Amino acid sequence: MILMIKFIKDTKVQKSQYSKHKEPINNKTDWKLPSEIILNLRNWITYSVIVKNTYYEVKRMYKEDKLYYCVAYSVEDIKNLLINYRKEVECNKQILKKLVVANKLRFTRYFDFFDWYFKNRITFENVQGDKSFYGKFNLTHDFIIAGILCSIIETYYQFLLGINETPKPHVQAYKYVFSLLENSSNCYSNDNAKQFYEKIRNGLIHQTNTNIKAALSEALSEPIQYQQDIFLVDIEKVYQDIRDSIYSYFTKITDVADLALVDKFIKKTEYIVNY
Numbered sequence: 001m002i003l004m005i006k007f008i009k010d011t012k013v014q015k016s017q018y019s020k021h022k023e024p025i026n027n028k029t030d031w032k033l034p035s036e037i038i039l040n041l042r043n044w045i046t047y048s049v050i051v052k053n054t055y056y057e058v059k060r061m062y063k064e065d066k067l068y069y070c071v072a073y074s075v076e077d078i079k080n081l082l083i084n085y086r087k088e089v090e091c092n093k094q095i096l097k098k099l100v101v102a103n104k105l106r107f108t109r110y111f112d113f114f115d116w117y118f119k120n121r122i123t124f125e126n127v128q129g130d131k132s133f134y135g136k137f138n139l140t141h142d143f144i145i146a147g148i149l150c151s152i153i154e155t156y157y158q159f160l161l162g163i164n165e166t167p168k169p170h171v172q173a174y175k176y177v178f179s180l181l182e183n184s185s186n187c188y189s190n191d192n193a194k195q196f197y198e199k200i201r202n203g204l205i206h207q208t209n210t211n212i213k214a215a216l217s218e219a220l221s222e223p224i225q226y227q228q229d230i231f232l233v234d235i236e237k238v239y240q241d242i243r244d245s246i247y248s249y250f251t252k253i254t255d256v257a258d259l260a261l262v263d264k265f266i267k268k269t270e271y272i273v274n275y
Contacts, residue, residue, distance in 0.1 A: 069273065070105035078102055078273050085266065091256055099269055100254050103159075104247075110152060111243050114145055118236045142216045143204060146235045149242065150201040153177050156246055162264025164271040171197040181241045187224040188241075195231050196224070 066074045073081075078099070085095045121141065154166040157173035166173050171194055178193040199214035210216065214231040223237035252258060253265050 070102050070109075072105055073098070073102045075273055078269065082266065082270055082273065091259065091262060093254075093256060096256070096262065097254055099266070100250050103265075103269060104250050107152065107246055110148060114239055114243075117141070117145065118239075142218075142235050143209070145239065146200060146216060146233070147204045149235065149239055150204065152246075153242060156242070156249070158271075159249070159265055159268045160261070162267035164268075164275070170201075174201070177242070177245070180245050182244070183223065183241065185222050187222045192224050196233065199231055200233060 066076065069075045069078045081095050081098055085092055085099070088095075154170065154173045157166060157177055158164065160176070174193040174197040175190050178188040178190075178196070181188045195214070199211040200216075203209055203211040203214065213229060214233070216235050217232045218234055218236065220232060220234040220237065223234050223241060225232055253262055256262055
């Protein structure tokens with residue numbers, strides 16, 4: 001808080017420059033911060049909350065001569081949990097719950113940022129001709145989210161099948177995961193999964209952009225839809241459906257609703273710590 005106050009003081013708002021922002025309160029003049037200062041303050045807070053905390057988490061992934069699987073468990077912790085789990089004849093729910101927490105944390109480190117990003121990004125509609133959004137979080141950063149989301153889709157697929165890497169053809173991972181997503185329309189069909197893989201995933205990985213006749217959009221009525229033969233993806237909606245599916249998956253593992261699925265979960269975790 002002290003640093004925030006210092007930041008505001010250092011900005012030096014002059015009465016003559018921003019006189020239109022003053023409002024009399026209790027016979028005194030209270031000064032509203034102009035929009036450009038609010039944006040700078042927001043960026044400073046963003047840097048402190050997101051960048052600094054992320055850096056702190058990265059440092060924590062290796063500390064005291066230990067390599068960490070997630071912020072809560074070291075790699076050795078996970079290895080020991082897996083060894084003890086395999087010793088049991090039946091499923092040890094207490095150990096399984098810890099393994100679920102550890103793997104869930106590996107996903108939520110992305111999800112927490114994605115949720116923050118979609119809540120705070122500036123849409124083109126909100127800009128209204130104001131070019132001050134350049135350099136701020138805006139729709140152009142959806143490409144970053146989409147690229148990471150493709151990696152999450154394939155990792156999720158590996159957990160579901162209990163495998164180390166996504167086998168070729170990679171498109172099968174997208175078809176399989178999309179088939180699990182809940183949506184009232186047919187936007188997660190096999191054909192759309194194939195289009196997403198070819199035009200979004202391959203485009204971003206091989207040329208850092210979506211392919212021809214494909215684009216990331218926002219505020220679509222469905223997560224995926226066509227407009228004049230253009231393959232449009234509302235990456236926020238797609239992300240939310242994938243996130244919900246992954247959370248549902250972890251709930252099934254915790255509840256031991258499917259022993260075969262649990263075994264594949266354990267195998268994938270073993271692949272990760274022994275990679």
